[in-house]
Amino acid sequence: MKLERDISLKPYNSFGIDVKAHQFISVQSKEELLEILKRFYASELFVLGGGSNMLLTQNIKKTVLHINLKGIEVVEDHTDYVLIKAHAGENWHDFVIYCLEHNFGGLENLSLIPGNVGTSPVQNIGAYGVELKDTMAYCETINRQTLSEKRFFTQDCQFGYRDSIFKSKFKNQYIITSVVFKLTKKNHQLHIDYGSIQTELKARGITSPTIQEVSKAIIGIRESKLPNPKEIGNSGSFFKNPIVDYKTLKAVQTDYPDVPYYEIDEKSMKIPAGWLIEKTGMKGYRKGDAGIHTKQALVLVNYGTASGKDIENLAKLVQKKVKNKFDIALETEVNVF
Numbered sequence: 001m002k003l004e005r006d007i008s009l010k011p012y013n014s015f016g017i018d019v020k021a022h023q024f025i026s027v028q029s030k031e032e033l034l035e036i037l038k039r040f041y042a043s044e045l046f047v048l049g050g051g052s053n054m055l056l057t058q059n060i061k062k063t064v065l066h067i068n069l070k071g072i073e074v075v076e077d078h079t080d081y082v083l084i085k086a087h088a089g090e091n092w093h094d095f096v097i098y099c100l101e102h103n104f105g106g107l108e109n110l111s112l113i114p115g116n117v118g119t120s121p122v123q124n125i126g127a128y129g130v131e132l133k134d135t136m137a138y139c140e141t142i143n144r145q146t147l148s149e150k151r152f153f154t155q156d157c158q159f160g161y162r163d164s165i166f167k168s169k170f171k172n173q174y175i176i177t178s179v180v181f182k183l184t185k186k187n188h189q190l191h192i193d194y195g196s197i198q199t200e201l202k203a204r205g206i207t208s209p210t211i212q213e214v215s216k217a218i219i220g221i222r223e224s225k226l227p228n229p230k231e232i233g234n235s236g237s238f239f240k241n242p243i244v245d246y247k248t249l250k251a252v253q254t255d256y257p258d259v260p261y262y263e264i265d266e267k268s269m270k271i272p273a274g275w276l277i278e279k280t281g282m283k284g285y286r287k288g289d290a291g292i293h294t295k296q297a298l299v300l301v302n303y304g305t306a307s308g309k310d311i312e313n314l315a316k317l318v319q320k321k322v323k324n325k326f327d328i329a330l331e332t333e334v335n336v337f
Contacts, residue, residue, distance in 0.1 A: 001025060001032045003063075012066065013051035014114055016233030017308045021046075021064040028068050028089070030177055034147060036065060037175075042144040046337075047175055049088065050116030053123055053235055055315075055336045057308030067118050069177055072098055081185055083137055087178045088118025092125075099181075100212050105188030106135040106181065108215040112222045114229055114236055118176045121152075122166040123333075124159045128218055129194030133159040137182045141174040150174070162240055162333050190214060196221055225296045233302030234293070238315060239273040239330045252326055273322075273330055274298035280321040290314045312336055 007024040010016055027033045036045075046062040068089040076083035082104055086095045092115050096107045109130035121139050125132050138153045152174075158165040166174060188211050192198060200217040201209055209217070227234050244252075249269050252259050256279065261269040277283065277297035284294040289306035292314070293299040300311055300318075319330045 001027060001035070007064075009048075009051070009056060009060065009064065012048060012064075013054055013056055014229040014233065014235050015055055015302050015308070015311065016229075017056045017302065017306075017311075019056045019059050019308065021060045023063040024066065025063060026066040026068045028070065030069065030142075033065075033067070033069070033142065033175065033177070037142065037144060037147055040065075042172070045144070047172075049119040050091070050114065052115030052229070053119060053334055055235065055308050055311055055334050057312050057336060060337075067116075067175065067177075069118070071178075075180060079185070080187065081182055083180050083182055085178050085180045086117040088116060088176055090117045091115075092117055092120060096215070099183060100215055103211070104183035104185065105211040106183040108211045109191055109194075109218060111215040111218045117179050121157060121159075121176060121179060122164055123162055124157075124164050126162070127222075128197060129191045131159070133157070135181045135183060137180045139176050139179045141176050143174055144172070161243070226299060227293055227295075227301055232293075233304075233306075234299050235334045237273075237298045238300040238332060238334050239277075239298060239318070240333045241270045241273045242276070242328050242330060243268050243270050244328060245269075248328065252328075271328070272298075276322050276326055276328060276330070277318055280318075280325050282318060282321060285314075287314065292318070308336075 004024045007021045008018055009021055010018040025036055027036060040063060044062055045065045046060050048064050048066045069087040070089050071087040072090060073085050074082050075085050084104060093112050095117055096111050099107050109128040110125060113125055113127060120132050121136060133154055136154050138151045141150050141152060192214060197217055200221050204217060206213050226236060243264055245268060249261060260275055261271050263269055274297045282292050283297035285292045288310060289303040290310035291301050291303055293301050300314055302311060315332060322328055322330050
């Protein structure tokens with residue numbers, strides 16, 4: 001464990017924003033983490049995971065605490081399922097691939113989502129009809145002030161659409177050190193009716209897919225639409241898909257009868273944010289090195305030297321355009337600092 005000063009955070013955020021950390025510490029064990037938490041007040045620390053769901057708009061004057069805990073282990077092995085633990089610093093997609101290699105089912109739809117395991121419950125990450133809450137058994141945490149350890153079971157986390165108790169009531173109070181998932185060993189329940197999965201499987205000549213084939217199909221879909229953060233800075237989906245009432249949907253259908261939507265319940269529907277942005281004409285828009293991706297309007301990108309403020313200003317412009325055209329407010333999925 002080493003304390004470094006004036007460190008660029010460009011390698012530690014998927015937007016590739018070049019801001020500096022006043023101080024930087026990377027911890028690789030729970031013991032190191034506890035030592036740091038004893039040494040610093042919680043208010044003095046800026047906790048950093050995989051850096052995939054954040055936009056940094058300024059230098060970080062606090063001490064950046066990089067959670068780099070590694071390890072994957074089966075904690076319970078049963079006939080039909082396993083409980084498997086991944087520590088917070090494990091790369092999410094690498095963990096998904098590890099599970100698929102061992103024929104553990106449940107995470108295949110979440111393939112190629114950027115970020116680390118430790119931040120996945122905070123956001124309740126999801127894709128193609130599956131969310132983290134569907135397979136998480138519990139996560140292990142440390143209270144930043146009391147240093148007490150606590151398990152949060154799925155029912156404790158108040159999971160919602162890209163939301164959890166760690167973004168609301170307990171924001172900045174706990175550090176997640178590991179996440180335990182309940183995954184199937186046989187009789188896997190596939191979720192392949194959402195979006196373009198069936199089309200992709202059909203194009204590959206697959207009629208009875210394995211979990212591995214579902215994963216490969218989703219990777220193919222994502223790679224065809226989403227830029228690789230290693231090549232073009234981005235955080236994936238920048239905005240949440242807005243949930244609207246029936247009256248708002250009908251208003252949109254007046255001009256766009258073919259608007260895509262998904263029913264949440266009898267009173268609410270979800271409209272794809274990317275579709276709304278595309279209809280404003282902003283898909284492919286670029287100002288300097290801050291832009292909207294040419295293949296997916298939901299993704300804001302850094303083509304090279306854009307600042308966090310450049311990206312933030314672009315996001316605000318998108319929100320304004322969508323609000324003016326549809327009277328729908330877009331919420332950011334990415335956390336802005």
